[in-house]
Amino acid sequence: MPRYEVTIEKDACDGIFACLTRDPRFVEGADGLAKIDPGADPVYDCEGSVDDDAERVVATFDDDRLEEARQAATACPTDAIVVEEVDG
Numbered sequence: 067m068p069r070y071e072v073t074i075e076k077d078a079c080d081g082i083f084a085c086l087t088r089d090p091r092f093v094e095g096a097d098g099l100a101k102i103d104p105g106a107d108p109v110y111d112c113e114g115s116v117d118d119d120a121e122r123v124v125a126t127f128d129d130d131r132l133e134e135a136r137q138a139a140t141a142c143p144t145d146a147i148v149v150e151e152v153d154g
């Protein structure tokens with residue numbers, strides 16, 4: 067399984083939420099911007115760690131859903147989402 071990091075740059079996020087429809091791990095946060103919640107997917111159990119600071123949300127996953135995260139990144143009109151494979 068690929069290990070990968072999903073980053074949302076808060077400055078770039080406009081709260082358009084195209085990402086949510088591509089990957090249910092993206093959720094709307096209280097601030098109106100996208101967040102990542104590994105447990106938000108109602109269909110699949112998903113484990114991952116999330117760091118959330120003033121500038122960005124960075125989530126690390128180790129599963130077979132890299133392509134979904136990539137689709138969310140592609141759907142984001144402001145290119146706020148970056149998906150990168152990382153070494154295990």
Ligand code: SF4
Pocket residue numbers: 074078079080081082083084085086099100141142143144145146147
């Ligand atoms: S699609 Fe992009 S701009 Fe819209 S909420 Fe998701 S990350 Fe933010």
